[in-house]
Structure formats: structure tokens, C-alpha cells
Amino acid sequence: MACMVGIDFSAKLMASLAKSFENEYSKRDNLSLRNLTLLLSYLCIFGVCSSELIYDFLVTLSKRLKEIDVSTILTILQCCGMKIRADDPAAMKDFILGVQNRVNELKASSGDSQESINGKRMEFMLETILDIKNNKKRPKEDTVQHVRIKKWLQKLRVGDILIRGLKWDKLLDPNKKGQWWLSGDMAVKTENVELVASTIDREVLEAQKMLQLAAAQRMNTDARRAIFCIIMSGDDYIDAFEKLLRLDLPAKQDREIIRVLVECCLQERVFNKYYTILASKLCEHDKNHKFTLQFCLWDHFKELETMQLIRSMHLAKFVAEMVTAFTLSLAVLKTIDFSDPNLLTPKRIMHFRMLFEAVFEYPDNVIWNMFTRIAVSPELETLVSGIEFFLKQYVVKTNKKIANKFKIAKKALSNTEGVLM
Numbered sequence: 001m002a003c004m005v006g007i008d009f010s011a012k013l014m015a016s017l018a019k020s021f022e023n024e025y026s027k028r029d030n031l032s033l034r035n036l037t038l039l040l041s042y043l044c045i046f047g048v049c050s051s052e053l054i055y056d057f058l059v060t061l062s063k064r065l066k067e068i069d070v071s072t073i074l075t076i077l078q079c080c081g082m083k084i085r086a087d088d089p090a091a092m093k094d095f096i097l098g099v100q101n102r103v104n105e106l107k108a109s110s111g112d113s114q115e116s117i118n119g120k121r122m123e124f125m126l127e128t129i130l131d132i133k134n135n136k137k138r139p140k141e142d143t144v145q146h147v148r149i150k151k152w153l154q155k156l157r158v159g160d161i162l163i164r165g166l167k168w169d170k171l172l173d174p175n176k177k178g179q180w181w182l183s184g185d186m187a188v189k190t191e192n193v194e195l196v197a198s199t200i201d202r203e204v205l206e207a208q209k210m211l212q213l214a215a216a217q218r219m220n221t222d223a224r225r226a227i228f229c230i231i232m233s234g235d236d237y238i239d240a241f242e243k244l245l246r247l248d249l250p251a252k253q254d255r256e257i258i259r260v261l262v263e264c265c266l267q268e269r270v271f272n273k274y275y276t277i278l279a280s281k282l283c284e285h286d287k288n289h290k291f292t293l294q295f296c297l298w299d300h301f302k303e304l305e306t307m308q309l310i311r312s313m314h315l316a317k318f319v320a321e322m323v324t325a326f327t328l329s330l331a332v333l334k335t336i337d338f339s340d341p342n343l344l345t346p347k348r349i350m351h352f353r354m355l356f357e358a359v360f361e362y363p364d365n366v367i368w369n370m371f372t373r374i375a376v377s378p379e380l381e382t383l384v385s386g387i388e389f390f391l392k393q394y395v396v397k398t399n400k401k402i403a404n405k406f407k408i409a410k411k412a413l414s415n416t417e418g419v420l421m
Contacts, residue, residue, distance in 0.1 A: 002048060003156040010048045011163060011181035014040070018171035028068060037072050041079035046149065047158045049166065051087035054080065055095060057168045062099045065106065070125050073099075077125075081132045096133050099126075223253045227260040237278040244282070257282065258292040262300070265318055266311045276321035283327050294328065298335050304348050312351045320358035324366055329373045330387065331380055338386030349394050356395050360405040367405055371412035384413050 002010035017040060024032040040057070043049050058076060061069040085092045103126065130136075163181050170180065226247060234240025244257055258279065265275035283290040300307070300315055307315070322328040336352070337343050360367065374380045374387075388410060396406045 002161045003153075003158060007161045007163065007181065008179070010043075010161060011166075014043065014049060014053075014163075014166070015171045015176070017043075018168065022172060025068065030068065030071065033068065033072060034075055037075045038079060041076055045080050045083060045146075046153060047162050050162055050164045051080075051084035051091070052164060053166045053168065053171075054084050055088065055091045056166075058095050059098060060168050062095065062102055065099070065102050067121065070121050074121070074125050074128060077128050077132060081128070085132055085135075092132065096129055099129060221256075223247075223249055223256050224260055227257050228264065231261055231264055231275075231278070234278075237274055237281060240278055241281050241285075245285075254288070255292045258289050259296050262293070262296050262318065266300075266314045268314065269310075271314050271317045273321060276318055276325070279318075279322065280325050280327040290327070293322070294332055297332055301335060304351050305345060307347070307351075312347070313354055316351050316354040317358050320355050323370060324359060324362050326370070326373075330370060331374055331377070331383065333387070334380060334383045336386070338390040339382070344390075344394075352390060353395050353398070356391060357399060357402065360402045360409075364405070364408050367408050368412045368415075371409045372415050375413050375415050388413050 002013075017036060021033065021036045021040075024036065040049075041054070044051060044054050054076060058073060061073050103122075166181060170176070173180070227244065230243045230247070231240055234243065247254075247257075249256070261275055261279055261282075265272065268275075279289075279293060283293060297315075297319060304312060319328075319332065323330055323332070333352075336348075338352075359370070362370075371387075374384055391406055391409060396403055
């Protein structure tokens, strides 16, 4: 229902559940409390609410720690204890310390509290907590029905409606306003409506500017515009990487990710390594991105004769970064015939000279390993001899400072045994 109707459905359901729990708690109705607790636990298991809410509920119970609270804690731990431990081990540790401190306080007191702390249910709860803490309690195997439900929910994209950052007392708050289930600035409160409104306006304006920039960069499809906006607005490469994965592009549109990324890099005024790190992360995650990157670079190599100098320079640095990071090998240059002087026009010579000069800025062991990678492949013999000719003829002659680096590269190119430094 939350997937089809909206996240507000699940939020209001949990608020109703919390209110019902507190009502039944005052009546001491153990059966009703157990059923409500199981419902909440399964909402966590199936991805409607996060483990943060369960932990907050457990802390609320542990502060009271009456017999009925102990029973409720046991129900939660037996149902989803190992799941929430896996989700956030640090929070489980804090909860356990809180329970132990509360138990010690009760032991130090007298009267009825002393009797309640010695109950078998309390002892069983403490044993269960220790088993979960020490990872002795195995998570229950999902039943066939549960597996079927989870697969069905994944198709409905249940991950998109997971509510995070919600507290138990927020569910019980009678004065909830606006989208109260959202954490952070987007939770509308009466005292900061103007602030939230201005935040929304600012984000909309930034989004509009980003789309205008995408249009200016010839991002002419919805997929390319979405990819462009994610890459250009990411907080860092991890943020952009995770958002790109969540795009869930249909068919072969995921190939656009690499092509848009390379285009963004070439459009910059100053070369930015952000794009190379993100590209490496994508290639590491999925080898199809690596194949797409190779074809994309080959297409750009064909345009070198007409390419602007700034784009050619950025492309050279991009390839150098990819090769020295060992995301690609120098085999990506196999479409270039370095041994034919007639094909090496001034623009092409300048481009590949910039590429190899960028490569030679790296340590000796990186250079050795990089050139050895292509030396051990018999099918790349033409490329190896062509690169050696190009380096000697067009790179070393114009830049004497890299003569020692060239000696390492030349030796590595003849190292057919593949022994790395």
C-alpha cells in the first residue's frame, strides 16, 4: 500500500500502531501487546520502517523495564533481533549497555523491584541479549512465504518507501504537522515554515539551473539529463555512484552513464580527477562499464583531428589516470597506429605526447607494471613496437627530463615474462 499510495500511508499506520500499543499497555493486555509488537517487528523485517525506530522503541522499554516491558523486548529480539544487530551493531551495543545499567539500578533498589529483577523472564531476556551480542543466536531462516513476499516487495521498489530517522515519541506526538515522518529540514514545523519554503525554492531553482546546463551540454534525452544532474550535483564520487546505481535504467541505457561522464570531464575548464575516480568505481562495480569506456574512448580518438585543444588535453589526462589506476591497460590505444608517420598528424602527436608525459609523472613501479601489462600479450606486439617508436621519436626528444622514465618503460615493454616490480 505504501508503494502504491505513498509513504504517508506507512507513516500513519505506524503512528496508529504506536498509539494502540500505548493504549493496550495501560490495560496490561499481554496478548494485544505481543501482536502489536510482532506487527512492528515485521514492518522492520519487510522494509517499511528502519531499525532506528526499533532501537528507539527498545530504549523506551528498557528505561521502564517492568515485567510487561521485558516481555515486549523479548518478542522483538526473538523476531528481528539479529536483523537489527546486522543493520547497526553499534546501536545494539548501546542498547545492551543501557539494559545492563538499568538492571543494576533495579538490583540496587529494594522491595518489589528486587523481586521483579529476579524473575525467570528477566533472566531469559538477559541471556537472549548476551546471545545476540556474542553472535551466538542464529538468525531465523526465511520461510518460503517470507522469501516470496520479499521478492514481490523488491519488484514494488519497497526500498524507496523506507522511513528513516523516526523516533517512537514522534509517533506518539499529538501535534504532528505536515510531513512529520521525514527527518531533517523537510519535516514541517509551525515555527520554521518560511525556512523550509525557502529551502524548497532554492532546491527547485538549483534543479532548474542544472537542467538548463544539461540542455546546453546537449543532454537531449531523459536518461542523459538524469545522469548529468547526478554526476554534476553529487556531494562526492560515492554519493554520485550510489545515486547512479539507483537510477535503474532500462535495457542498454546504462551505457549512457560512462558516455555522459566522459563528456562532463571534457567540458570542464580545468581537469578534475573526480571524473576518473567515479569512472574507476563504476568499472570496478560492473565490467560492462569498462567495455563502454573503451568504445567511448575509441570514438573520441577518431575526433582528435577536429577536437578543441582543451578537450584533447583533458582526454589525454583522463586516459592517463585510467591506465595508471589499472582500471584500463595501454591496450586501449590499440586502435592507434603509432608506427605510421603519415597517420600521426600534429594534433594526434600532441595529444598522445600529453598522455605519455602525464603517465611518466607516476612512480617507477607504476610505469613498470603498466607497460609490462601489454608486453606479455603476443597479440599486442604491434602496439608495443608502435608505442616504443612514438616515445623515442616524439616524447623523449622533446622532453629530456623523462629520459630515465623512458628507459624503465622500454625495459618493461621487452619484459615478456610478466614479472612485476
